[in-house]
Amino acid sequence: MNRRSGRLTLMRGKNRRVIDWKDGEIAYVSGSHPRDRLAAFLNAIGAIPTATLHALLARNFTSDTNLTRLILDGRHETLSGLSRRAEELARRILFEIFEWRDGVFRYDPDSPVEKILKIRLKLRPQVLSFQAAKRVDDARRRRRRKAPRGFRGVLFEEDEFDERFWKVAERVGTLVEPDEGRRRLTQLREFADRLRRRLGGVALRPIHEDSAALLREVTNDESFEPSAIAPIAALDAFLAIDLLVLANSLVVDRRRSVATAGDALERLGRNPVAVLVERLASSDFPRAPAGDRAALTVRRASIAAAVAARALAPDFGVDPERAYALGLLHTVPYADLLAVVEEMKVDPGPFRAAMIDVHRPLVGRLRAEGWSLPSDLEAVLTDDGTDARAAPALVRAARAVLPDCALGSLPPLAAPPRAARAIAAEANRLFEFLGLPPAQVP
Numbered sequence: 001m002n003r004r005s006g007r008l009t010l011m012r013g014k015n016r017r018v019i020d021w022k023d024g025e026i027a028y029v030s031g032s033h034p035r036d037r038l039a040a041f042l043n044a045i046g047a048i049p050t051a052t053l054h055a056l057l058a059r060n061f062t063s064d065t066n067l068t069r070l071i072l073d074g075r076h077e078t079l080s081g082l083s084r085r086a087e088e089l090a091r092r093i094l095f096e097i098f099e100w101r102d103g104v105f106r107y108d109p110d111s112p113v114e115k116i117l118k119i120r121l122k123l124r125p126q127v128l129s130f131q132a133a134k135r136v137d138d139a140r141r142r143r144r145r146k147a148p149r150g151f152r153g154v155l156f157e158e159d160e161f162d163e164r165f166w167k168v169a170e171r172v173g174t175l176v177e178p179d180e181g182r183r184r185l186t187q188l189r190e191f192a193d194r195l196r197r198r199l200g201g202v203a204l205r206p207i208h209e210d211s212a213a214l215l216r217e218v219t220n221d222e223s224f225e226p227s228a229i230a231p232i233a234a235l236d237a238f239l240a241i242d243l244l245v246l247a248n249s250l251v252v253d254r255r256r257s258v259a260t261a262g263d264a265l266e267r268l269g270r271n272p273v274a275v276l277v278e279r280l281a282s283s284d285f286p287r288a289p290a291g292d293r294a295a296l297t298v299r300r301a302s303i304a305a306a307v308a309a310r311a312l313a314p315d316f317g318v319d320p321e322r323a324y325a326l327g328l329l330h331t332v333p334y335a336d337l338l339a340v341v342e343e344m345k346v347d348p349g350p351f352r353a354a355m356i357d358v359h360r361p362l363v364g365r366l367r368a369e370g371w372s373l374p375s376d377l378e379a380v381l382t383d384d385g386t387d388a389r390a391a392p393a394l395v396r397a398a399r400a401v402l403p404d405c406a407l408g409s410l411p412p413l414a415a416p417p418r419a420a421r422a423i424a425a426e427a428n429r430l431f432e433f434l435g436l437p438p439a440q441v442p
Helices: 040-045 050-061 067-073 079-097 124-143 158-172 177-200 209-219 226-233 235-247 261-268 270-281 292-316 320-330 332-344 350-370 376-380 390-401 420-434
Strands: 006-012 015-022 025-031 104-108
Touching: 006 270, 015 079, 025 079, 040 050, 040 067, 040 079, 050 067, 050 235, 050 270, 067 079, 104 332, 158 177, 177 332, 177 350, 209 226, 209 270, 226 235, 226 261, 226 270, 235 261, 235 270, 235 292, 235 320, 235 332, 235 376, 292 320, 292 332, 292 390, 292 420, 320 376, 320 390, 332 350, 350 376, 376 390, 390 420
Parallel strands: none
Antiparallel strands: 006 015, 006 104, 015 025
16 A cells, blocks of 8 residues: 555445544444444453453443553553454454445544554555455355445435535525625535534533533442432433443444433443443533533423423333433534534524434434444434424424423424423422523423
């Protein structure tokens, strides 16, 4: 590879593979599918106990420390042993790329690459290419592969970006002068680029300061039990999603993914939860800005929808605890989108609202896939207002109960449900406790 350095990202439908080069040698390989992650691979082969991996990932997700460094520094595996396992995973990922018949790639020669990520992958590209080509040729002689399922178009590329621009323009619904159109196009391009970079990581969300204070208080108790975290997570969607991200981090089959904080705490167990809580509540970990308008808006919308969803759950055949979680977490895409528009200082108005509405299903899908969230939660995060399944239909109805708390467009509501006043009263009790503005009583 002419001693090149940089990062090559290859994309095909839902699959995304990353290859880092340093001086012409492959230094790092990873994939977007859960089974392509080093931690999931180590868990699948039983190299490191599951509880230990969860604790290591809690530190990895809340710091800049590489997982391999944490494994080696903690003496959970030897350098030679981890190198051998990592190379086994890397070879499999690379060989699979050679079977792709289409896709797109992005090469970034300026991407910083460590020559040794506490492991050295001794993979020479020319030899690897020959081996992979031979495997593909042999496999095709033996059998014909089926077309990949779940294929989707490329995201954040030029053609796909142009289509989204016109969707935003249609949502705005008014004609603009050419200069204003060019300005909006430039603004949308910057928005998409910032959003793409934000969605590229797995870093956990900063929780609210009141949640951090409660976590410190609970964990200082010698008889601390993980279940004590659940009531705190019920009022902080960021803490709830952090628990789900860690609990589902080793899941390969998303049918095994958990959706509620209670289930996440049960799966993780005492030690990983203690490590995660210590990191999230520590003074050096970022906080959701205390007076940030976007963070407060998202929190108010999430709690209002959660309370309403639990009350309406029997009408939709959904478990009340799961319904509460679906309502609480429906704002996950909005948190990303509002953070970006606040960074860019985009003025409130039809254009900003249209940008958020058009990108919300996309962000929801990418977050659900990247965090291995269960299918009903993904349906909620990607709902465009037409999904007839129980989970998204429930959350749409729940959001409409307290419309002054809701984010985004709302479905038409013939009449408030019988429990609307009780829902508003419960939500307002929680808002008062958290210092949030009260909801209007229907």
